Amino acid sequence: MAAEWGYSPTNGPDVWARLFPQAGGARQSPVDICTSIASSDSNLEMKKLTFAYESQSDLRILNTGHGWKVEAPQSGSRLEGGPLGEDIYQLEQFHCHWGETSAEGSEHTVDGRAYAGELHLVHWNTTKYQSFAEAAQHPDGLAVLGVFFDVGNESNDEIEKIVSTLSEIKFKGQFTDIPDVIDPTTFLPSGLGYWTYLGSLTTPPCNECVIWIVYKEPITVTEEQLVQFRCLSACSGEAEEFIVKNYRPPQPLGNRALRECNA
Numbered sequence: 001m002a003a004e005w006g007y008s009p010t011n012g013p014d015v016w017a018r019l020f021p022q023a024g025g026a027r028q029s030p031v032d033i034c035t036s037i038a039s040s041d042s043n044l045e046m047k048k049l050t051f052a053y054e055s056q057s058d059l060r061i062l063n064t065g066h067g068w069k070v071e072a073p074q075s076g077s078r079l080e081g082g083p084l085g086e087d088i089y090q091l092e093q094f095h096c097h098w099g100e101t102s103a104e105g106s107e108h109t110v111d112g113r114a115y116a117g118e119l120h121l122v123h124w125n126t127t128k129y130q131s132f133a134e135a136a137q138h139p140d141g142l143a144v145l146g147v148f149f150d151v152g153n154e155s156n157d158e159i160e161k162i163v164s165t166l167s168e169i170k171f172k173g174q175f176t177d178i179p180d181v182i183d184p185t186t187f188l189p190s191g192l193g194y195w196t197y198l199g200s201l202t203t204p205p206c207n208e209c210v211i212w213i214v215y216k217e218p219i220t221v222t223e224e225q226l227v228q229f230r231c232l233s234a235c236s237g238e239a240e241e242f243i244v245k246n247y248r249p250p251q252p253l254g255n256r257a258l259r260e261c262n263a
C-alpha cells in the first residue's frame with residue numbers, strides 16, 4: 001500500500017523526503033520570514049500585483065484527509081504583476097493549515113512567530129502551461145497567496161461559509177457544495193503589503209514550483225471557527241483521528257532572495 005504521508009512523528013515532515021525526494025531540496029517551503037533580511041524591490045512596486053476573481057456559488061469543498069480544500073478553477077480569474085513577470089496565473093483551489101491550539105498553525109512564520117492558521121490561494125501559470133498538473137512541474141508554474149489568521153472576537157463571514165459545510169465532510173473523501181456565493185477577494189487583507197520568494201508546495205510531493213506571495217497583514221477568524229476545522233477526521237471510516245495539525249514547519253531559506261513590497 002502506498003505510504004500515507006501525514007503530520008505524525010512516523011509519517012510527518014521529518015520523514016517526507018524518504019518517499020518524496022523533492023521534500024529534501026534547497027527550495028522548500030514554508031520558511032521563516034526574517035523581516036530584517038527582506039529586501040525592498042522597486043520592481044515590485046512598479047509592477048503592482050493585481051488580482052481579479054469571479055464570485056462563485058456551489059463550489060465543491062472536500063475533506064482531503066489532511067484538511068479541507070475548495071476546488072475553485074476560475075478561467076476568468078487573473079493574478080499578475082508583482083513577482084509574476086509577464087505571466088498570468090489562474091485560481092485553481094484554496095485550502096488552509098492550522099494547529100492544535102491557536103498558538104501555532106501557520107506554515108510561514110514571521111521572525112519566528114507563528115500565526116493561528118494560514119490560508120493558501122493556489123494559482124497556476126496559464127500563459128506558459130496547458131494544465132495545473134503541467135504547471136506544477138515547472139519552477140514558475142504556480143503562485144500561492146498566503147494569508148495569516150489572527151484570532152479575534154469577530155467571526156469571519158467568508159470563512160463561516162466554509163465552516164458551515166464542515167459537518168457534511170467530517171470524514172476523508174467526503175465532499176459537498178458550498179451553497180453560498182464565495183468571492184476569493186474577501187479572503188485578502190485590506191493592507192496588501194507582502195513578502196515574496198521562490199519555494200515549493202508545502203505538502204508532498206513538495207514540488208519546487210511555487211512563487212510565494214505572503215501577505216503581511218493577517219485576517220481575523222474566531223477560535224470557534226478554528227475549533228470547527230479541528231473536528232475534521234483524517235479517516236474515511238468510523239474511526240476518529242481529528243485533523244488538529246496540518247502545517248509543515250519552516251524550512252531553510254538558504255541563499256534564496258526574500259523580497260518585500262509595501263503596497
Ligand SMILES: Cc1ccnc(S(N)(=O)=O)n1
Pocket residue numbers: 120122144200201202203204
Ligand atoms: C496544490 C497544492 C498541493 C500541495 N501543497 C500546496 S500548498 N500548501 O503549498 O499551497 N498546494
Ligand SMILES: [Zn+2]
Pocket residue numbers: 095096097120202
Ligand atoms: Zn497549503
